[in-house]
Amino acid sequence: MQREKVMEKIIEVKDITFSYGSKTILENASLTVFRSDFLAVVGPNGSGKSTLIKLILGLLKPQKGKILIFNTPVEAFNQWKKIGYLSQRAAFFNSHFPATVREVVGAQASAHLGFLKPMRPKDWERVEKSLEMVGLSELGNCLVGRLSGGQQQKVMLARILVAEPELLFLDEPMVGLDPESQESLYMLLEKLHKEQGLTIVMVTHDISGTVKRVNRMVCIHQNKILEHDPQLYKDKKITHSYITQLYHLH
Amino acid sequence: MEIFEYHFMQRALTAGIIVGIICPIIGIFLVLRRLSLIGDTLSHISLAGVAAGLTAGFNATITAMLFALGGSLGIEYLRRHYSKYAELATAITMSSGMGLAVILISLGRGNTASVLCYLFGSIASVTKMDLFIMAAVGLIVVVSIIVLYWPLFFIAFDEEGARIAGIPVNKINLYFTVLTAITVAVSMRIVGILLVSSLMIIPAATSMQIAKSFKASVYISVAAALLSVVSGLVLSFYFSLAPGGTIIMFSLFILLLVISFKKLFAAQK
Numbered sequence: 001m002q003r004e005k006v007m008e009k010i011i012e013v014k015d016i017t018f019s020y021g022s023k024t025i026l027e028n029a030s031l032t033v034f035r036s037d038f039l040a041v042v043g044p045n046g047s048g049k050s051t052l053i054k055l056i057l058g059l060l061k062p063q064k065g066k067i068l069i070f071n072t073p074v075e076a077f078n079q080w081k082k083i084g085y086l087s088q089r090a091a092f093f094n095s096h097f098p099a100t101v102r103e104v105v106g107a108q109a110s111a112h113l114g115f116l117k118p119m120r121p122k123d124w125e126r127v128e129k130s131l132e133m134v135g136l137s138e139l140g141n142c143l144v145g146r147l148s149g150g151q152q153q154k155v156m157l158a159r160i161l162v163a164e165p166e167l168l169f170l171d172e173p174m175v176g177l178d179p180e181s182q183e184s185l186y187m188l189l190e191k192l193h194k195e196q197g198l199t200i201v202m203v204t205h206d207i208s209g210t211v212k213r214v215n216r217m218v219c220i221h222q223n224k225i226l227e228h229d230p231q232l233y234k235d236k237k238i239t240h241s242y243i244t245q246l247y248h249l250h
Numbered sequence: 251m252e253i254f255e256y257h258f259m260q261r262a263l264t265a266g267i268i269v270g271i272i273c274p275i276i277g278i279f280l281v282l283r284r285l286s287l288i289g290d291t292l293s294h295i296s297l298a299g300v301a302a303g304l305t306a307g308f309n310a311t312i313t314a315m316l317f318a319l320g321g322s323l324g325i326e327y328l329r330r331h332y333s334k335y336a337e338l339a340t341a342i343t344m345s346s347g348m349g350l351a352v353i354l355i356s357l358g359r360g361n362t363a364s365v366l367c368y369l370f371g372s373i374a375s376v377t378k379m380d381l382f383i384m385a386a387v388g389l390i391v392v393v394s395i396i397v398l399y400w401p402l403f404f405i406a407f408d409e410e411g412a413r414i415a416g417i418p419v420n421k422i423n424l425y426f427t428v429l430t431a432i433t434v435a436v437s438m439r440i441v442g443i444l445l446v447s448s449l450m451i452i453p454a455a456t457s458m459q460i461a462k463s464f465k466a467s468v469y470i471s472v473a474a475a476l477l478s479v480v481s482g483l484v485l486s487f488y489f490s491l492a493p494g495g496t497i498i499m500f501s502l503f504i505l506l507l508v509i510s511f512k513k514l515f516a517a518q519k
Contacts, residue, residue, distance in 0.1 A: 080415065085414050097464075098461040098463065098464055099464040100464070107400050110404070111412065111415035116397060
């Protein structure tokens with residue numbers, strides 16, 4: 001309650017129910033995300049983690065319940081510039097696509113200018129700034145397909161950052177990355193969270209890697225959203241195997 | 251040069267240059283979105299338009315364009331109904347176009363020679379009216395691609411991301427299919443209905459072998475197409491070859507040359 005008094009709610013998921021045909025994914029599930037949260041969403045395969053993100057982004061419609069983004073119902077929300085979304089598939093694009101890192105980030109910058117408005121020098125400066133934030137300034141002219149998986153994921157992140165969002169949704173950003181690239185990406189996310197004050201919601205399987213960094217953790221279990229205090233894990237009051245067994249995670 | 255003394259060759263070369271610019275700039279987006287079959291589909295629909303125009307006594311380029319436009323709308327309509335099987339939309343439209351074309355050709359029995367000109371391309375048959383239509387369509391296509399360059403690039407790279415970024419993806423897709431339709435319809439005069447999609451696809455495939463950026467791939471594909479069209483027209487003039495086939499075989503020759511040089515350089519490194 002104390003937290004709710006001081007923190008600004010930027011996402012409110014209120015008693016939503018969503019089914020794919022006869023399969024119920026979420027039932028009367030609720031979640032509140034506050035400004036500057038670094039929130040991990042965990043859960044077994046098919047539990048509805050990505051579905052929850054798509055519902056919040058308005059890509060799917062719940063059969064019941066309400067979703068507010070920045071105090072606006074998602075159906076009426078139009079300030080998408082405030083939100084960055086890194087989809088599960090983002091790094092699995094056609095690697096033969098002949099585009100440079102700078103072009104990929106530039107396209108995103110152009111999209112946020114408004115339809116049919118040309119790119120100006122200051123927009124290209126924003127592109128350079130976001131490449132610098134993810135540590136890819138030197139690789140701006142490289143073909144994106146030639147980069148490593150970790151670097152490609154950082155390009156995808158740079159695309160999002162170029163719009164200067166307030167809230168980031170990351171759907172399994174570590175999938176397919178080697179441990180070194182994962183560590184580098186985690187460090188970058190921590191930096192963005194702490195230094196830029198970004199609110200981050202991250203869907204992940206990697207509990208042990210995530211729990212050390214996030215300040216909130218929720219799990220989708222039996223169609224409900226349940227919350228765990230990551231501090232309990234950090235303080236070793238609950239163990240990794242406890243969580244994995246409790247939620248049938250693998 | 252003798253070739254430039256003939257008015258019909260001047261018209262054919264001018265038309266060829268227009269086609270050599272618009273086909274690859276549409277083609278590069280089609281290839282990168284894995285929609286290469288759309289060109290073929292719209293050319294089959296255009297054949298029905300040509301047959302309808304010849305049978306009814308109208309300008310066949312205009313009727314082909316109208317049919318191709320109808321076909322493009324049909325593809326978009328069907329694509330929404332078969333969102334998980336997008337290739338069905340092109341397959342159904344292609345079959346419908348071919349079926350309709352065969353019926354219309356059989357109705358206009360006396361026009362077989364004219365239909366052949368459209369099927370395989372004919373440099374002698376480009377009229378002033380055709381050239382005027384081509385120039386207008388060329389201008390529309392080039393200006394549209396310049397204006398929509400970033401949204402089209404974004405959609406080709408990541409359609410879902412483009413939607414989330416607020417780009418009106420469905421409207422742009424529809425408009426782009428319309429641009430493809432009118433490009434196919436005007437290009438068939440030179441390259442022929444059966445080969446027009448090749449001029450969209452092969453130069454794009456060539457550019458993808460060597461381009462170091464998306465912008466470069468657009469320029470390289472236009473350069474490869476222009477070289478193919480001009481060389482193909484000149485060769486077809488001097489050796490009495492079918493222009494469409496000569497242009498496409500020349501573009502294929504460039505592609506093979508690029509692949510060979512690339513392999514040679516890779517082996518030397």
